[in-house]
Every structure is written in structure tokens, then in C-alpha cells.
Amino acid sequence: MTNLRALGFSLIIVAIVYANAVPNPFVQSDDFLIVAANQGIRSIAPLRFLAEPYWAGDKFGGIYRPMTILSFSVDYAIWHRWAPGFRLTNLLLHSLNGYLVFLLASTLIGATGAWAAMAVYLLHPVHTEAIVGIVGRAELLAAVFFFAAWLMFRRGRIAWSAAFFFLSLLSRENAIVFPAVAALDILLLDGGTKKLVAGWRRFVLLGAVGLACVAMRFSVLGQIGVPATFQYLHGGWSFVERWMTSGRAFLQYFRLILAPVDVAASYEFNSIHIANIRDWDAWAGLLAVFGCILTAVFLAKKHPALSLAILFFLVALLPVSNWILPTSAIVAERFLYTPAFGAALLAGIAWVALPNKRLQYLLAAGVLATATLLCISHNWIWQDDFTFFKNMVRVTPDNLSARVGYGLVLRDIGLVSQAKEQFEAGLRVDPYSPVLLSSLAGLVVQKNPKHCEQARPLLDRAFKAQPNHWQSSWVLANCYSMKGDKENADASYRRAVEYAPMPDSKLLFSWGTTLESLGKRDAAIDVYRRAALIDPDDQVIQRRLAALLSQR
Numbered sequence: 001m002t003n004l005r006a007l008g009f010s011l012i013i014v015a016i017v018y019a020n021a022v023p024n025p026f027v028q029s030d031d032f033l034i035v036a037a038n039q040g041i042r043s044i045a046p047l048r049f050l051a052e053p054y055w056a057g058d059k060f061g062g063i064y065r066p067m068t069i070l071s072f073s074v075d076y077a078i079w080h081r082w083a084p085g086f087r088l089t090n091l092l093l094h095s096l097n098g099y100l101v102f103l104l105a106s107t108l109i110g111a112t113g114a115w116a117a118m119a120v121y122l123l124h125p126v127h128t129e130a131i132v133g134i135v136g137r138a139e140l141l142a143a144v145f146f147f148a149a150w151l152m153f154r155r156g157r158i159a160w161s162a163a164f165f166f167l168s169l170l171s172r173e174n175a176i177v178f179p180a181v182a183a184l185d186i187l188l189l190d191g192g193t194k195k196l197v198a199g200w201r202r203f204v205l206l207g208a209v210g211l212a213c214v215a216m217r218f219s220v221l222g223q224i225g226v227p228a229t230f231q232y233l234h235g236g237w238s239f240v241e242r243w244m245t246s247g248r249a250f251l252q253y254f255r256l257i258l259a260p261v262d263v264a265a266s267y268e269f270n271s272i273h274i275a276n277i278r279d280w281d282a283w284a285g286l287l288a289v290f291g292c293i294l295t296a297v298f299l300a301k302k303h304p305a306l307s308l309a310i311l312f313f314l315v316a317l318l319p320v321s322n323w324i325l326p327t328s329a330i331v332a333e334r335f336l337y338t339p340a341f342g343a344a345l346l347a348g349i350a351w352v353a354l355p356n357k358r359l360q361y362l363l364a365a366g367v368l369a370t371a372t373l374l375c376i377s378h379n380w381i382w383q384d385d386f387t388f389f390k391n392m393v394r395v396t397p398d399n400l401s402a403r404v405g406y407g408l409v410l411r412d413i414g415l416v417s418q419a420k421e422q423f424e425a426g427l428r429v430d431p432y433s434p435v436l437l438s439s440l441a442g443l444v445v446q447k448n449p450k451h452c453e454q455a456r457p458l459l460d461r462a463f464k465a466q467p468n469h470w471q472s473s474w475v476l477a478n479c480y481s482m483k484g485d486k487e488n489a490d491a492s493y494r495r496a497v498e499y500a501p502m503p504d505s506k507l508l509f510s511w512g513t514t515l516e517s518l519g520k521r522d523a524a525i526d527v528y529r530r531a532a533l534i535d536p537d538d539q540v541i542q543r544r545l546a547a548l549l550s551q552r
Contacts, residue, residue: 010098062226117348142172247285268401313342452479
């Protein structure tokens with residue numbers, strides 16, 4: 001009965017806190033590229049997903065998550081391109097994770113503390129990106145299978161534990177730390193070193209599962225880690241810079257766990273500045289991490305559950321810390337989804353330690369009310385791209401992706417001068433950013449098509465930084481098209497399509513109109529069909545395609 005109440009509590013809390021997020025559309029580029037515009041998820045094909053990278057094609061290498069893609073394909077079969085349906089699945093997965101946190105915490109700190117741990121985990125405002133952002137599905141699925149694997153491991157069902165570990169790894173690669181977490185569990189709470197050594201066979205099975213997933217990843221991606229072209233700074237930072245910057249990253253993670261008032265979802269380039277050996281705040285972050293480790297070691301004998309909670313948080317963050325292998329990001333709020341279990345466990349332990357029930361209830365009421373209000377307010381950030389990028393600029397003003405995204409949104413709603421301010425602000429941070437240069441060039445052309453010559457120096461700078469930059473080729477093609485130079489426009493559109501990391505329906509449509517004007521009707525039909533597959537709801541593309549087909 002207690003377990004049923006916990007499941008009901010989890011479902012009700014999530015429904016209340018995230019109800020205002022459900023109607024939101026697809027927001028930010030990943031939701032569009034991985035879900036809305038991804039032709040690969042429009043049929044349920046598990047075996048094909050096992051043989052493909054996360055991103056369609058190989059230009060976004062380094063990510064392999066077939067279980068996540070499978071879940072999107074099942075959602076698409078039910079909801080098609082209806083964003084609220086995908087988000088409902090995320091909410092159900094979060095509810096399930098809350099329930100699994102309760103079951104797991106009950107075995108670690110008892111049922112009383114488990115209720116508090118579940119409530120903190122479900123209501124923590126840092127989870128907004130993982131839950132409301134549809135591509136946060138990878139975090140949610142990986143956590144479901146990770147917690148289930150740990151629960152089965154504690155119950156001695158090793159085969160089930162290994163199976164769930166396998167599914168967790170196929171959802172998100174960060175689950176690779178599960179054997180380390182299981183080992184810590186035994187060392188601290190279940191018999192110590194002797195039992196750990198005696199149970200080596202269990203870890204052989206887990207190790208075999210981990211190696212199998214690494215082999216599958218290598219066979220699909222051609223490498224184990226993230227390729228240099230997709231790493232942060234394209235791999236252009238040193239080992240020392242990685243470690244020192246991780247100190248700043250950990251300070252951000254501690255802030256997000258303890259005071260998640262301001263959230264930005266994605267902390268892209270320059271949100272957190274690269275640190276070096278002289279930066280005291282980077283040292284402070286590293287010292288805080290090692291201080292936590294020493295505290296956990298000191299508490300291991302008298303307070304093993306407390307020690308496990310601290311170490312779990314740090315171990316779960318290890319794959320994204322840039323300590324071992326460089327990754328594509330320094331900080332992301334979604335990275336805290338599984339590690340937050342450690343913080344929830346600490347909250348459960350603290351709750352039980354409070355001296356009287358009146359204090360418990362007062363503290364619970366205050367924390368729950370504050371967390372609920374923060375979650376609901378964070379959900380409003382995801383109303384659309386305008387609110388999303390506006391907030392990102394506010395929280396991380398040096399974030400280049402935020403400046404680009406907000407500028408493009410402002411451009412699309414006709415606020416050209418404000419869009420220009422965003423692009424120029426980004427260029428003050430990085431004067432050689434091809435994305436910002438091409439965006440500003442496109443804005444110059446949009447404001448007055450006769451200004452193509454004014455845009456050319458911006459495009460030249462972009463091509464100098466990245467010779468095959470697809471967005472710059474797109475702007476250049478638009479200029480050629482407006483000048484009536486259709487042959488060069490065709491060549492530039494073709495180049496833009498070739499080097500675009502993911503197919504873009506608007507780019508294809510522009511190319512199609514140029515092909516039409518050149519009398520290349522069959523080629524135009526082919527391009528329009530490709531655009532229609534990416535965005536089947538675009539009526540302009542559909543009408544253009546139908547008109548050409550009727551002329552055959």
C-alpha cells in the first residue's frame with residue numbers, strides 16, 4: 001500500500017507542477033532536429049536504430065542513443081508532430097523516476113527519509129530542461145533504467161540489473177558509471193571490501209555489458225569519445241584548461257542544486273569562461289569537489305548513507321566533467337538529472353534528522369511551496385523560442401548561442417534593429433564567429449536586398465574562419481538569387497545543403513525555387529519533396545510541390 005501511495009503521490013505532484021508546460025510547442029533547435037524534423041523516427045525500427053548514430057547522418061558524431069530514438073519513434077506513431085504528446089511521455093517518465101527514487105531510497109535510508117527524497121527529486125527546479133525540453137528524454141530514460149538496475153542489484157537480481165544497465169547505456173552514455181556506484185554501495189552499506197571482492201562475478205557481468213555497449217558505440221560511430229570537431233572549442237583547449245574550467249563548472253552545478261533560481265538550460269560557448277591556473281574561482285570549485293570527497297571518506301564509517309549520497313553526486317557527474325574525456329559542453333542543467341538523486345538522498349537524511357515533526361512540516365511546506373513556484377515559473381521560459389532565448393540572454397549574456405537564437409527570433413518577428421543588437425553583442429564576444437557573421441549578413445540583406453555588397457565583407461570573414469560554412473553559403477546564395485545570377489545561386493545553395501549538419505526545409509525550399517527558375521523542374525520536385533518530408537505541415541512547400549507535379 002505504501003508503494004502505491006508513493007506512485008500516486010509522484011503522478012499527482014508531476015501533474016500539478018508541470019501542467020503549464022504540456023501545451024508548449026517544440027522549442028530550440030534540438031527539439032526540431034531530433035524530433036519534429038527527424039524523418040528517422042517516423043517508423044519504428046529498433047534494429048536500424050541500433051546501427052545509427054543519435055543524429056541522422058554522421059556529421060554530429062559522438063552520440064549513440066538508440067533507446068532514446070526508439071522511444072521517440074513510438075511517440076511519433078501515437079502523436080505524430082504534436083509536441084504536447086511527446087512532453088506527456090516525459091512527464092510520465094519523470095513520475096516513474098520519482099517512484100523509483102522512493103523505492104531505492106527506502107532501501108538506503110528508510111521509508112520516512114525516502115518520502116522526503118522523492119519529493120525533493122520530483123520538485124527540484126533544475127530538472128526543467130530535462131523534463132520540458134523534449135530531447136531531455138535521454139536523461140529521463142537513462143535514469144529510469146539506471147535506478148531500476150541499482151534496485152535490482154540491491155535485491156540480488158544481477159541478470160535483471162545487467163539488463164537494465166544495458167538499456168540505460170543505450171539511452172545515454174553517462175550510465176557507464178553504474179558499476180562504480182554499485183561498488184560504492186557495497187563498500188559503504190553492504191559488507192565492505194570483503195563482500196565486494198567476494199562478489200566479483202557480479203561485476204564481471206556488468207563489465208561485460210559495459211564493454212558490449214562500448215563496442216556497439218565504436219562500430220557505429222567509429223570512435224569511443226566525442227570527435228574533436230564536436231568537442232567544446234573544437235577540441236582546442238588544453239588538459240590544464242579542461243581541469244581548471246571544470247572547477248568553474250562544479251561551482252555552477254553546486255549553485256544549480258542549492259539555489260536554482262536562475263536557469264538557462266544550455267550553457268553554450270563562453271557562458272562559462274575558460275579558466276587557467278591563475279583563476280582563484282576555478283581553484284575554489286576544484287577544492288570544493290575534493291573537500292566533498294574528503295568529507296565523504298571521513299563520514300564513511302559513522303554515516304555511510306550520507307557518504308554514499310555525496311559520492312554518488314560526484315561520480316554521476318564524472319562522465320560530463322571533462323576530466324577523463326573532453327565532451328561537447330562544459331555545463332548543462334540536464335546533466336544534473338541523475339546526479340540530483342544524491343542531493344535528494346541528502347535531503348531525506350536531513351529530514352529524518354530534524355528534532356521534531358512540527359519543524360519537519362514547517363520546513364517541508366516552505367521547501368515544497370518554493371520549489372513548486374520555481375518549477376512553474378521555469379516552465380514559462382519554454383513557452384516558445386522567444387521566451388527561451390530571451391531568458392538565456394538574461395542569465396548568460398556572453399552565451400553566443402543565446403545571442404544567435406534570440407537575434408534570429410527577433411528577426412523573424414520583424415524586430416530587425418533589436419536582432420542586429422543581439423548579433424553585434426555576440427560578435428563583441430567572438431568577432432570571428434561564422435554563425436554570428438552570417439546571421440548579421442543575412443539581416444543586412446533582409447533589411448534591403450540591394451545591400452548584398454555591404455554583407456559581403458561579413459561573409460568573407462565567416463568563410464575565412466570556416467571555408468564551408470553552410471549558413472554563409474545560404475546568405476550568399478540568396479544574394480545571387482536576388483541579383484538574378486541563378487547559376488551561382490544554385491551552386492551556393494547546393495554547397496549550403498551539402499555542408500548543413502542537418503537538413504533544413506527552408507534552405508531546401510529556397511534552393512527549389514532557384515531550380516524552378518532555371519527550368520530544372522525534376523530537380524526542383526526532388527528538393528521540394530525532401531523539404532516536405534522534413535516539415536510536412538508547411539503548406540507553402542506542399543502547394544509548390546503540388547503545382548509542379550500537376551504540370552508534369
